[in-house]
Amino acid sequence: MATAESDFDPTYTRQVRDIPRQPLPVLDLGPLHAGDTVGIDALAEQLREVAAGLGFMCLVNHNVPDALTADMFVRAHDFFALALDEKLALEIDPHERGYQPLRMTVVRESRYYERPQNDFYESFNFGVDYADDDPNVVARKRMFGRNRWPDGVPDLPSTAMEYLDHMGRLATSLLPVWSRALGLPDDFFAPYFDRAHFYTRMIHYPVKPGLATDETGHGAHSDTSFNTFLPAATEPGLQVMDTDGTWIDPEIPEGSIVVNFGQYLERWSNGVVRATPHRVIPPTENDRYSLAFFVCPNLNAIGTCLPSCQGSDNPPKYAPESFWQFHTEYMSRVYPHFEERWENEAPPD
Numbered sequence: 153m154a155t156a157e158s159d160f161d162p163t164y165t166r167q168v169r170d171i172p173r174q175p176l177p178v179l180d181l182g183p184l185h186a187g188d189t190v191g192i193d194a195l196a197e198q199l200r201e202v203a204a205g206l207g208f209m210c211l212v213n214h215n216v217p218d219a220l221t222a223d224m225f226v227r228a229h230d231f232f233a234l235a236l237d238e239k240l241a242l243e244i245d246p247h248e249r250g251y252q253p254l255r256m257t258v259v260r261e262s263r264y265y266e267r268p269q270n271d272f273y274e275s276f277n278f279g280v281d282y283a284d285d286d287p288n289v290v291a292r293k294r295m296f297g298r299n300r301w302p303d304g305v306p307d308l309p310s311t312a313m314e315y316l317d318h319m320g321r322l323a324t325s326l327l328p329v330w331s332r333a334l335g336l337p338d339d340f341f342a343p344y345f346d347r348a349h350f351y352t353r354m355i356h357y358p359v360k361p362g363l364a365t366d367e368t369g370h371g372a373h374s375d376t377s378f379n380t381f382l383p384a385a386t387e388p389g390l391q392v393m394d395t396d397g398t399w400i401d402p403e404i405p406e407g408s409i410v411v412n413f414g415q416y417l418e419r420w421s422n423g424v425v426r427a428t429p430h431r432v433i434p435p436t437e438n439d440r441y442s443l444a445f446f447v448c449p450n451l452n453a454i455g456t457c458l459p460s461c462q463g464s465d466n467p468p469k470y471a472p473e474s475f476w477q478f479h480t481e482y483m484s485r486v487y488p489h490f491e492e493r494w495e496n497e498a499p500p501d
Contacts, residue, residue, distance in 0.1 A: 160362040196332035207428030210408040232356040247297025279351025335460035360434035370432035377414035387440035393429040451476040
């Protein structure tokens with residue numbers, strides 16, 4: 153439902169737009185690509201500090217081609233410019249592939265709001281394609297799907313899958329750094345990501361200068377993922393909750409990739425890593441496009457409290473569970489459009 157002019161709240165609008173700017177920590181991945189052991193150790197120490205603190209950072213020298221990212225932004229613009237009927241023909245399915253129209257996303261349970269929230273964005277999801285003969289695809293298990301593409305943007309599939317491949321390689325290359333940051337053997341995470349569930353959400357935020365009370369483009373939340381990569385968007389709007397509960401407007405270097413840490417990693421690390429709340433405020437001058445890449449482990453791999461993140465003074469807080477179990481339960485509980493026919497299915501094989 154659109155917001156009426158009479159619902160505009162100038163005081164709230166001013167409060168959410170007039171917040172302090174603050175630079176994000178920056179990790180230079182040059183030593184990682186060079187195999188510099190001393191430099192990688194320093195990266196791991198920096199990563200651990202960020203993960204336990206603000207929980208947001210930027211990557212530079214990440215080796216994801218700038219031209220590819222720019223091309224993806226063009227493809228995103230082309231997709232969202234399609235006629236609504238063509239987009240709705242790809243409406244999101246229980247595998248979380250496809251299109252979500254404006255205001256479809258209703259957040260009915262949140263630690264940040266007392267009332268259900270309607271987000272003001274439209275999006276399109278694509279991710280790893282599971283083989284037609286995969287037993288979980290044959291059984292129509294939730295999340296084990298294949299991508300669906302619009303006819304009206306013929307270059308989207310090839311560009312999107314190239315983007316997915318480059319971002320996936322970046323995510324995989326960082327796993328040993330995560331291992332060192334958390335006091336684990338370098339290869340600890342490898343078996344959990346040998347069939348990683350990588351996916352991307354292209355998001356379009358239309359211009360909306362005036363806001364109603366509590367209205368946002370994307371309400372305050374923390375991602376369900378292991379972590380999330382976000383190339384610097386075309387317009388500002390991302391806001392991050394600092395450790396003291398205040399909101400900041402992050403300064404993001406051009407060409408960098410923003411990284412935040414998800415709830416699954418927070419649980420896996422027994423709370424050592426912070427899954428930082430963040431939100432998006434609609435732009436005031438030009439539409440905003442973003443390309444969120446979600447890094448998730450194998451859907452059926454069970455994450456048990458990391459051995460380096462527990463002890464007599466910090467016993468395990470969460471039961472072992474797979475990303476599939478955590479994510480599907482969370483999505484069905486929080487978002488009404490995902491609570492449907494498959495909510496009681498058994499976990500994947």
